[in-house]
Amino acid sequence: MPRLRYITESEKTPAVQKLISSSEARGAPDPRVVSIMARNSKTGVAWVRYWNALLYEGVLPHSLKELCRIQISIAHQCGYCSTVRSNVAISEGLTEEKISQLPNFEYSDEFSRREKAALRYAVLFKSGEDAIDSDEVYDDLREQFSEEEIIELGLFCAETDGVGKFVRSLNVLSWEDACRIDPRLDSKEQRASAGGE
Incomplete structure (x- = not known):
């Protein structure tokens, strides 16, 4: 409830x-x-x-943002956010198989270099207050994204993290219920790789 x-x-x-x-x-x-x-x-x-x-909307592909949203959602154990799927991203080719590879995205052939760079940023964004505050982080992003795209990615990760915490607290769907829907969510490895506990 x-x-x-x-x-x-x-x-x-x-x-x-x-x-x-x-x-x-x-x-x-x-x-x-x-x-x-x-x-x-x-x-x-x-x-x-x-x-x-x-x-x-915006300049980044929706499916890339959806990957980042799910990655951050798993990290903060939001049952609601981590089980919701965008039909638009699915129509763009995002699959549950690809989502299941998020814990090991760096080593998976499923993800492009741009997706890996965005996911690294999402993991860092979630991992600490100053984790994204370095030239190295922005140098990594600039290899794959324009500055306009980096602005959008930063706003997107900020909104996903901040509002996601609020939505989690609403208890629309508990973490336990989400893990029953998708047992893979209960993996400590998955949460750790997403930037969570």
Whole structure:
């Protein structure tokens, strides 16, 4: 049971219903979380719109951002975030097989050099307050990304990490329930490689 209630049918405006319907069609963000956030008609609705823009628009491929989102979600053991899948990323070719290789992405042939660089950044982002604060990190990123792309990747990882912690606390789906859905999540190796405990 979530710690904050979902929006009721009588509270839904046409704009909110459109956001929820969009999340149902796309698969991410999960409509349950949209149904909680949308209860705040100002900042909650604005956040859902911002998240959709960050997730689906921009200069980086959506499937690359989806990999980073899942990597960070596993690290902070968010049952909700780590089991949600974007239908758009799936249509772009992202598979559960590839996702299952996230713990060993550096050694997997499934990931491109760009994906590996983005995932290294996501792992570092999650691993500590100053882990990304070095010239070496940015030199590594510049080998694969333009500065415009680095800005988007940084904003995306920040949003995934920060809001992900809040969403985890809402208890939409517990970590234990997520591990029952996907037993691979319970692997300490997977969490450690994702930048978690």
